[in-house]
Amino acid sequence: MPTASLLAYQPHDHDRCVVRAMQRAQSLCDAKGARLTPMRKRVLELIWQSHQALGAYDLIAALLQEGSKAAPPTVYRALEFLQETGLIHRIASLNAYIGCSVHKGPHMSCLMICKQCRNVQEKAHPELEQLLLQPAVLGKFLPEQSVVEITGLCPACQKAPIDCPTKD
Amino acid sequence: MPTASLLAYQPHDHDRCVVRAMQRAQSLCDAKGARLTPMRKRVLELIWQSHQALGAYDLIAALLQEGSKAAPPTVYRALEFLQETGLIHRIASLNAYIGCSVHKGPHMSCLMICKQCRNVQEKAHPELEQLLLQPAVLGKFLPEQSVVEITGLCPACQKAPIDCPTKD
DNA sequence: TTGTAAATGTTATAACATAACACTTATTTC
DNA sequence: GAAATAAGTGTTATGTTATAACATTTACAA
DSSP states (O other): OGGGGGGGGOOOOOHHHHHHHHHHHHHHHHHHHHOOOOOHHHHHHHHHHHSSOOOOHHHHHHHHHTTTTOOHHHHHHHHHHHHHHHHEEEEETTTTEEOOOOOSOOOEEEEEEETTTTTTTEEHHHHHHHHHHOHHHHTOOEEEEEEEEEEOOHHHHHHHHSSSSTOO | OOOGGGGGGSOOHHHHHHHHHHHHHHHHHHHOOOOOOHHHHHHHHHHHHHSOOHHHHHHHHHHHTTTTTOOOOOOOOHHHHHHHHTTTEEEETTTEEEEEOOSSOOOOOEEEETTTTBBBBEOOHHHHHHHHHHHHHHTTTTEEEEEEEEEEEOOOHHHSSSOOOOOO
8 A cells, every 4th residue: 555655656536636635625716715726726737737846837837728829928827826835846957846645834845856757756854954944054044944855867767867757 | 244145235345255265166177177258258257257147148248348259149148157156046936047056066945035126035945946846745756856936025025115125 | 180079159049037007807895 | 886996918029048069279188
């Protein structure tokens, strides 16, 4: 039985991921009094259609294919909203976006990014949070945001360097 | 007496930083059989002229002002070389570059980035390395590169929010 | 001194992101 | 419920970061 933390790397019923993510998004927005508009919802669904990081222009292309008129500002606004609401993460080292799979408020997590298939696994990490925010580490620096990203090869791509099963 | 680890945030004889960095660059290149050409050297000097992150196009502008013909590919090539040689870091969350101040081989360090003055302090971090690279954390993920960046306010900007003394 | 590899120059363009303003849709207030 | 307000989206244009492709020059080695 696959552990939850490795789900991105395992064959699984991905529809359930999407359903769960969308349910959570709706209840989070309800709780915050934020509006999960059709555009925002659709962008989030597209992001959740895989565990791979998608670029803003990937999303734009997907929306255009669906017949939606989606210029860059529209998509970037949706992405901004979803980030602020804690529903997605921006991956700085890829200029791409991934659904947030940690179901709690602001958190410091570590993103493991497969350089080959772009699969991203998020790992919540309380110890990391403790360690990084220690005064001993930061000195008098006042932290606000953190980016922790590890790039490498996911288990699948280590075995099958050319044709990672979780790709596309 | 300021500790070495806080040097970026303290008034200091910055020329010594530059001299030290350039000496180290030269010996590192000698040791590796790499060529620290005039262009690469100049780019590194420009990066070291402050402890603030500089964008590629900042460097291009500076080079043009000096009369050097510097189109983007030239500068990006120099930056690529300097990164590979371990002389600079790219800051993913800023799309900018900073001199590496950790005098050893490949290392996992934490960059503390002031959102106000763009001052960047690098903190080498063996514990972080241990913590992040544990199998317990990464599972079967095979890590290659890491990005650890904390954005916030440096000590100076906490005190003087508008006019950080280390700015420019 | 000539051949080869490394580095740089040059032109063009790709990829990522936002500013500014117009328009539409939702929500509130009276 | 109609007017006022705010929130969201559309549209055009442009800013910012980065690279592809190929020509030329420079350094070093044979």
